[in-house]
Amino acid sequence: MIYPSCITEIYAHPGISDADLESIFRAHEKVFFHKGDLILTEGQLSNAYYCLEKGLVRAFARNIDGKDITTGFISKNEIVIEVASLFLRQPTKENIQALSDCDCWMIGYEAFQELFERIEGFTEWGRTWMSRALLANKQRSLSMITDSATNRYLRLRGEQPEVLQVAPLKHIASYLGVTDSSLSRIRKEVAQTGR
Amino acid sequence: MIYPSCITEIYAHPGISDADLESIFRAHEKVFFHKGDLILTEGQLSNAYYCLEKGLVRAFARNIDGKDITTGFISKNEIVIEVASLFLRQPTKENIQALSDCDCWMIGYEAFQELFERIEGFTEWGRTWMSRALLANKQRSLSMITDSATNRYLRLRGEQPEVLQVAPLKHIASYLGVTDSSLSRIRKEVAQTGR
DNA sequence: AAAACTACTTGCCCTAAGGCAAGAAATCAA
DNA sequence: TTGATTTCTTGCCTTAGGGCAAGTAGTTTT
Numbered sequence: 001m002i003y004p005s006c007i008t009e010i011y012a013h014p015g016i017s018d019a020d021l022e023s024i025f026r027a028h029e030k031v032f033f034h035k036g037d038l039i040l041t042e043g044q045l046s047n048a049y050y051c052l053e054k055g056l057v058r059a060f061a062r063n064i065d066g067k068d069i070t071t072g073f074i075s076k077n078e079i080v081i082e083v084a085s086l087f088l089r090q091p092t093k094e095n096i097q098a099l100s101d102c103d104c105w106m107i108g109y110e111a112f113q114e115l116f117e118r119i120e121g122f123t124e125w126g127r128t129w130m131s132r133a134l135l136a137n138k139q140r141s142l143s144m145i146t147d148s149a150t151n152r153y154l155r156l157r158g159e160q161p162e163v164l165q166v167a168p169l170k171h172i173a174s175y176l177g178v179t180d181s182s183l184s185r186i187r188k189e190v191a192q193t194g195r
Numbered sequence: 196m197i198y199p200s201c202i203t204e205i206y207a208h209p210g211i212s213d214a215d216l217e218s219i220f221r222a223h224e225k226v227f228f229h230k231g232d233l234i235l236t237e238g239q240l241s242n243a244y245y246c247l248e249k250g251l252v253r254a255f256a257r258n259i260d261g262k263d264i265t266t267g268f269i270s271k272n273e274i275v276i277e278v279a280s281l282f283l284r285q286p287t288k289e290n291i292q293a294l295s296d297c298d299c300w301m302i303g304y305e306a307f308q309e310l311f312e313r314i315e316g317f318t319e320w321g322r323t324w325m326s327r328a329l330l331a332n333k334q335r336s337l338s339m340i341t342d343s344a345t346n347r348y349l350r351l352r353g354e355q356p357e358v359l360q361v362a363p364l365k366h367i368a369s370y371l372g373v374t375d376s377s378l379s380r381i382r383k384e385v386a387q388t389g390r
Numbered sequence: 391a392a393a394a395c396t397a398c399t400t401g402c403c404c405t406a407a408g409g410c411a412a413g414a415a416a417t418c419a420a
Numbered sequence: 421t422t423g424a425t426t427t428c429t430t431g432c433c434t435t436a437g438g439g440c441a442a443g444t445a446g447t448t449t450t
Contacts, residue, residue, distance in 0.1 A: 392449100392450085394449075395447075395448070396445100396448090397446075398443105398446095400441100400442085401441090402440090402441095403439090404439080405435105407434105408434080408436090412429100414429075415427080415428075416425105416426080418424080419422100420421100420424100
């Protein structure tokens with residue numbers, strides 16, 4: 001059986017057999033979002049996550065002044081999820097928004113729990129996914145401390161080039177921890193000098 | 196049965212029964228570290244984690260110039276762990292070091308895996324722990340973007356006051372993302388003004 | 391085809407924090 | 421107990437990036 005690329009990419013794991021993958025896939029349901037749609041809003045309890053087949057998504061939180069800070073971009077074949085709300089069963093402080101039209105495969109909390117109990121390798125897969133997420137997050141914190149804004153920009157360009165094409169400058173700026181004016185200058189400088 | 200406080204604190208979870216806790220505790224073994232000891236060194240494969248009964252520990256990574264950056268402090272009743280190495284089975288890029296003499300309860304990878312397979316609630320506990328870790332990490336990244344150095348200092352003082360007593364200024368400074376001269380000035384200013 | 395947004399750039403000036411270096415104070419080593 | 425090595429503070433100057441505001445382009449809306 002042929003699955004969408006996001007399913008095979010996301011659930012690729014030695015402990016997950018073809019039969020497992022079929023059960024897992026069956027637990028998902030196709031959903032769409034339009035550019036600008038909020039997939040999750042602060043205060044809500046998250047009840048599902050989404051495998052992103054097409055599109056670009058961002059997560060953002062609000063600081064004290066109500067200004068929104070983009071905390072992450074989610075690209076094709078990645079998982080759109082708010083771990084804290086979904087697994088700790090508490091209202092989220094984050095918002096998740098589609099930055100372009102998106103095609104997703106959704107799986108609800110109940111269905112997920114069921115797989116978690118039933119499929120041996122699924123638990124293992126989950127732990128691996130969490131470990132990777134934790135690692136990525138740590139590297140981001142490190143980068144905020146040790147790299148210049150320009151280097152953080154270049155790193156983002158290396159890792160998620162789509163973001164620079166699709167997301168508006170202000171979201172990229174807040175993600176990188178600079179103002180939009182600064183990012184505008186950084187971008188100019190990068191374009192001028194050796195690239 | 197009475198367990199060390201770090202064991203009861205760390206493994207407190209609705210899915211873990213008294214009987215479970217006993218099995219879990221039995222899988223641990225007491226170990227000590229002296230001030231300055233490296234508990235884990237970059238390049239090594241982590242094969243255990245440690246429940247910290249007494250003492251203070253830091254994790255640090257090296258930046259390109261070889262300067263070490265403290266990435267976290269671990270206090271009493273918390274887990275000393277390098278998730279990426281332990282669960283992804285890859286050599287670590289982080290170092291973990293005792294900042295004071297430490298008493299720990301260690302559990303090896305094999306014993307952990309065994310509990311993971313045998314005890315129902317242990318898996319759930321693990322997912323909860325990871326979710327919390329992820330949340331804490333995200334908040335740290337956010338704080339690096341939105342808070343001033345002074346506010347980050349005050350937040351650390353609120354959350355882990357022991358750190359300010361035990362860790363040398365340079366480690367605290369690199370953790371907060373400032374130079375030690377800057378932290379020295381921040382500290383002075385905080386002491387002078389309203390606290 | 392105006393009007394009204396939103397996205398982006400640029401200029402002017404300002405500020406938080408860094409770089410460097412000297413020195414005091416505390417801790418460790420022999 | 422006397423060096424030697426860290427740890428911490430402080431001064432002087434520099435710099436990356438912020439605040440604000442004006443202005444140009446695009447895009448939507450009507």
